[in-house]
């Protein structure tokens with residue numbers, strides 16, 4: 001197997017070799033990523049935080065291509081949390097203009113590659129320019145049947161659940177929903193991710209080991225992959241390594257290991 005050395009003299013396995021190890025019959029249907037560490041990446045280079053966000057956009061592009069190539073059906077990227085409004089206004093403004101710039105630049109590629117772009121989160125609270133750009137790309141890619149790419153914008157897992165409960169409450173008030181009929185499926189259908197499989201794999205970069213209010217309901221049984229790599233350094237190789245790590249896990253969903261192995265052996 002061929003390896004090459006990076007600046008840090010780490011042994012790095014090239015993407016083609018990693019790709020060949022991926023088992024296409026055991027791919028995660030949905031991968032969610034908490035793209036963290038842009039600020040630290042920039043600070044380590046003496047650059048403004050926004051330089052990290054800019055470089056992070058390149059990681060997003062690389063990972064979207066990698067997900068499409070390997071055959072992942074749904075990719076959800078956490079781009080801006082509800083809590084991120086607490087950051088300095090100048091950083092928020094630049095992030096919003098970076099979002100518009102990114103979508104304008106990426107839309108032709110999304111159309112070429114059949115990517116269906118969607119947003120999750122409360123879009124009503126985005127600045128009007130950003131909201132219109134997002135909605136435009138969502139509607140112009142709605143007919144695509146390739147990778148489903150969700151960008152989480154002004155997203156909070158608890159807020160999503162609150163909005164879902166309100167939605168169900170309005171139906172009860174109208175008399176179109178019987179409270180006794182509310183089950184887990186009904187709640188899943190009222191969330192922003194309605195109709196999508198739950199993430200099988202959740203990746204967080206930058207060494208932090210927390211969920212930060214991301215997909216709280218949907219990640220109930222996700223496999224978690226944490227990496228020290230900062231998001232601006234995250235590329236196809238890192239994504240493939242996370243998939244390979246996922247493929248080594250035994251997902252038990254409450255069963256015993258013996259039961260799971262019996263299932264695999266068709267017993």
Ligand code: IPE
Nearest residue numbers: 035036037038039040041079
């Ligand atoms: C993630 O990187 C991007 C956003 C949350 C918008 P950060 O900006 O959080 O980077 P760190 O965590 O400060 O390094």
Ligand code: IPE
Nearest residue numbers: 034035036078079080081212
């Ligand atoms: C989570 O990262 C949100 C996004 C990646 C968009 P943060 O950097 O905001 O999370 P905390 O503050 O470290 O929990």
Ligand code: MG
Nearest residue numbers: 036037038039
């Ligand atoms: Mg962070």
